[in-house]
Amino acid sequence: MKVTFKIFRFNPAVDSSPRWSVYEVEVDKSATILDALLKIKENIDPTLTLRYSCRQAVCGSCGMVINGKERLACFTRVLELNSNMITIEPLKNFPVIKDLVTDFTELFVKEKTIKPYIIRRDLEEMMKPVGMYLQKEEETLSYLQFAECIECGLCVSACPTVSIDRLFLTPMVLNKAYRFSIDPRDEGFEERLSIIDSEHGCWRCHFALACSNVCPKGIDPGKSIQYLKNMITSHSLLELFLGRTKKKKKTELLERPHISSEPEI
Amino acid sequence: MRESVKMLLHYITGVLILITGAIHVLSGHFEAYGLIKSAELYSINKLIFLASILYHALNGVRVVLIEFVPKRWFTDSITLVLIIIGLAFFIYTSLLIF
Amino acid sequence: MSNVGARKSRGRVTGWLKIRGYSIEKVMYLVQRISGLMIVGFLLWHLLDTNQAYLLITELQILFGVIIIFHALNGVRLVLAEYGFIVGKPIRAVYPYKFTTLRGLQRLSVALVIVVFIILTAIWILNIVGVIG
Numbered sequence: 001m002k003v004t005f006k007i008f009r010f011n012p013a014v015d016s017s018p019r020w021s022v023y024e025v026e027v028d029k030s031a032t033i034l035d036a037l038l039k040i041k042e043n044i045d046p047t048l049t050l051r052y053s054c055r056q057a058v059c060g061s062c063g064m065v066i067n068g069k070e071r072l073a074c075f076t077r078v079l080e081l082n083s084n085m086i087t088i089e090p091l092k093n094f095p096v097i098k099d100l101v102t103d104f105t106e107l108f109v110k111e112k113t114i115k116p117y118i119i120r121r122d123l124e125e126m127m128k129p130v131g132m133y134l135q136k137e138e139e140t141l142s143y144l145q146f147a148e149c150i151e152c153g154l155c156v157s158a159c160p161t162v163s164i165d166r167l168f169l170t171p172m173v174l175n176k177a178y179r180f181s182i183d184p185r186d187e188g189f190e191e192r193l194s195i196i197d198s199e200h201g202c203w204r205c206h207f208a209l210a211c212s213n214v215c216p217k218g219i220d221p222g223k224s225i226q227y228l229k230n231m232i233t234s235h236s237l238l239e240l241f242l243g244r245t246k247k248k249k250k251t252e253l254l255e256r257p258h259i260s261s262e263p264e265i
Numbered sequence: 266m267r268e269s270v271k272m273l274l275h276y277i278t279g280v281l282i283l284i285t286g287a288i289h290v291l292s293g294h295f296e297a298y299g300l301i302k303s304a305e306l307y308s309i310n311k312l313i314f315l316a317s318i319l320y321h322a323l324n325g326v327r328v329v330l331i332e333f334v335p336k337r338w339f340t341d342s343i344t345l346v347l348i349i350i351g352l353a354f355f356i357y358t359s360l361l362i363f
Numbered sequence: 364m365s366n367v368g369a370r371k372s373r374g375r376v377t378g379w380l381k382i383r384g385y386s387i388e389k390v391m392y393l394v395q396r397i398s399g400l401m402i403v404g405f406l407l408w409h410l411l412d413t414n415q416a417y418l419l420i421t422e423l424q425i426l427f428g429v430i431i432i433f434h435a436l437n438g439v440r441l442v443l444a445e446y447g448f449i450v451g452k453p454i455r456a457v458y459p460y461k462f463t464t465l466r467g468l469q470r471l472s473v474a475l476v477i478v479v480f481i482i483l484t485a486i487w488i489l490n491i492v493g494v495i496g
Contacts, residue, residue: 068381068384069383069384069385092378093378141455142453143453144453144455144456145453145454145455145456146453148456158381160378160392161332162378163375163377163378164332164333164335164376164378164379165333165335166335167335197267197268197269199268199331199340200331200335200340203268203269203272203328204328204332205445206392206396207388207441207444207445208385208388208389208391208392208393209385209389209464209465210385210389212462212465213384213385213386213389215460215462217456218458218460218461218462219456220462220463220464222450222462223450224453226444226445226446226447226450227450227453229269229272229445230446232269233269233272233273237270237273240270276442276445279438279439279442280439280442283439322399322402325399325400325403326400329396329399329400354410358410
């Protein structure tokens with residue numbers, strides 16, 4: 001079947017404004033958008049630039065706006081779109097480097113500010129471990145869904161707040177903040193609080209659910225951000241009125257004496 | 266004040282507006298049917314309504330503005346400006362009520 | 364740097380108006396915001412204009428009644444949603460993915476808001492026009 005592709009082209013070294021290129025490609029039932037783009041690059045126009053890696057929705061490199069909605073090129077079949085004319089643009093709310101390739105630098109800077117890793121205070125235990133932190137199923141379930149993020153940037157492109165507020169932390173980063181704050185092994189919620197609870201933090205999410213609509217991994221950032229708000233509010237209310245904070249349920253240490261007998265270096 | 270407390274107040278005042286606003290709009294009906302006839306109660310209700318709605322409205326404006334102008338200096342100064350506007354409106358209108 | 368001369372990010376307020384392909388919550392977000400700003404304008408007018416002659420104009424009365432009803436109903440739903448009461452529990456992300464925010468209690472609340480909004484709007488308009496009340 002012949003399908004027409006209308007693709008956003010922009011090369012900052014040559015062009016002063018973006019232009020559109022139109023290609024006709026023969027696709028079969030199983031072809032994904034990425035297959036079609038590579039076919040164009042190989043057979044018709046080698047200057048077409050795109051970023052991809054794994055071809056199976058794991059790496060999160062090939063996010064683009066396909067027919068007006070954010071999708072992974074490798075995760076979308078051409079014929080499932082049911083249209084003869086397919087428009088492909090780079091992700092919105094990101095600077096364009098070339099053609100369909102966008103610059104994620106700013107997003108990763110924001111991600112670093114919320115400390116996306118497990119923070120612990122027991123230095124002694126970390127240096128000389130005596131056991132393991134075996135999680136129960138409900139402990140794992142509290143964060144497992146939100147840990148699947150592949151950082152493809154689709155939610156950032158879809159979010160109506162990011163489109164006007166350049167300082168907003170973005171759904172991806174807030175989801176990450178919740179994933180690590182709710183983790184029963186983590187003790188760094190207070191350290192992240194000053195960033196998440198700021199004017200451009202989680203309260204600029206207004207539940208438009210555009211992020212949940214486009215997420216290719218079933219993470220539902222709209223859900224985790226609302227839980228983050230709940231967590232922050234109960235924390236700051238307790239601090240304001242009682243002057244103390246709620247004790248978090250933690251994963252218990254299962255002592256394993258044989259671990260501590262590590263070989264000396 | 267933390268952003269979470271500001272937004273909690275935003276939601277609390279929103280619910281308060283629903284209650285006091287309903288009384289404010291229906292007060293004419295109440296008086297006509299002779300259910301509640303207390304001018305002071307209506308005035309107090311009006312005062313709570315006024316304070317809540319000013320907070321809710323101006324905080325809403327603040328939220329929209331700091332999203333539209335994502336600059337540090339603007340984020341820091343807009344709160345003060347809106348507090349002054351809100352207080353001015355509150356004093357002006359509460360003088361009219363009493 | 365590799366991105367010298369790169370264009371500024373694409374898409375500004377147009378991100379608000381991009382509705383095709385997204386669910387109804389995004390429309391409600393847009394309407395909530397616009398109605399809120401309209402109510403602020405109405406409020407300032409109401410506070411400053413003490414003789415309130417505009418209250419006699421039927422169209423204005425209907426318009427402000429309708430947007431206040433929507434803003435209030437959707438606002439209640441948003442308070443419940445934003446504190447995580449109706450968005451569903453965390454589940455395993457297994458393909459085919461289920462989004463608990465886009466189904467279940469949250470969707471039910473959206474339907475409820477719309478139904479109650481239509482009923483209250485009908486009552487309000489009929490009341491103003493003088494059919495009932």
